[in-house]
Amino acid sequence: MRIGQFRNDAARTRFLTAYDRVFGTLWPVPRHTVDVPTAFGTTRVYRAGPTGGTPIVLLPGAAGNALSWYGYVAALAARHPVLAVDPVGEPGASVQTAPFADGRDLARWLDETLAGLDVPAAHLVGCSYGGWTAAQLALHAPARVAGLTLVEPGGLAPIGARFYGWIIAGGLAGLAPRALRPALARLVNNSTVLETGLMSLALPSAGFRRAMPLPPVFTDDELRGLRVPTTVLLGERSALHRSAAVAARLAGVAPGVRVEVVAGAGHALQLDRRELVIDRILEHVAAGH
Known part of the structure; x- marks a missing residue:
């Protein structure tokens, strides 16, 4: 099996130079950087906020990184410790x-990452692929999870052509002149x-070769097995799944899971309704989950 890596040292240097530049521009609060060794590699984590209390761990979608959450970290870190993960x-x-x-391996990686940070349990917030990963930890190491907020998570329906078309269309729109992007974003x-910076x-x-497992659809037994407090936020017009279904x-199968279709x-x-998602995260954490 392959691993995810940059094509060569030049590609890695090119990306990290751009990443550091955009991080310095967008990231709104002081941060402390930690590199955590695991069986699958070294995980970069950015700490923000107070040092006491159960942290909020932020997991991005596929091909994303900690910077995906730059618009969230100030509001969340004002009240809670935040760990944003690459x-x-x-x-x-x-x-x-x-x-x-598979998902069990991803759960092991995240478990080892949190153990390396001396975090006995955390509130996990994951969008898309990161939501699927967060749910894997809840299934395989539930003691490590105080609660889940899953934003348009993977694993709730098969990945179809409509989703891949959405990705391609978004990528092409992102290459258009900036003046045209608002209209294209709506289209x-x-x-x-x-998000100009992102x-x-x-x-x-594009110099990175990704080699992550595709998320299979959760079985009914797996959904029933989410025994930690869980909130699922779905976009009404999602390209990933039919949200009403x-x-x-x-x-029907996991009535204890709180579901909201936005x-x-x-x-x-995560970007369409940032303030709503922030509110739901804080509500979920404040409820004692």
Whole structure:
């Protein structure tokens, strides 16, 4: 099995130079950088906020990194310790040394990362692929999870052509002149196109060869096995799944999971409705989960 890595040293240097530049521009609060060794490689984690209390751990979507959460960290770190993760196997400052075979491996990686940070339990917040990864930890090492907030998570429906088309359309829109991007973002229902800083990392990221396992659809038994407090936020216009059908399935097999379908939002819910998602995260944590 392959591992995720840059094509060569020049590609890695090109990406990290751009990443550091954009990080310095967008990241809004003081941070402390930690590199955590695991069986799958070294994980880069950015700490922010107070030192006491159960931390909020932020996991990005596929091909993303900690910077995906730059618009969240100030509000969350004002009240809670925050750990924003560059996942091993994704373009960022982490370095992968062993392959992931499946979700159990990803759960082991995240468990080892939190153990290396001396975090006995955390509130996990994951979007898309990061949501699937967070749920894997809850299934395989539930003692490490105080609660889950899953934003448009993977694993709730098969990945189809509609989703890949959405990704391609968003990528093409991001290459258009900046003046055209607001109209194109509405057309393709992807507000990521408007994130100039994040979009500037798209070309440097192309030098990274990703080799992560595709998320299979959770079985009914797995969904019933989410015994930690869980909130799932879905975009009404998601390209990843049919949100009404997903919400109905969760209500039937895992009634303890809180589900909210956000009107008008798409798969980029994390960016489409940032303030709403921040509020839901803080509500979930404040409820004692």
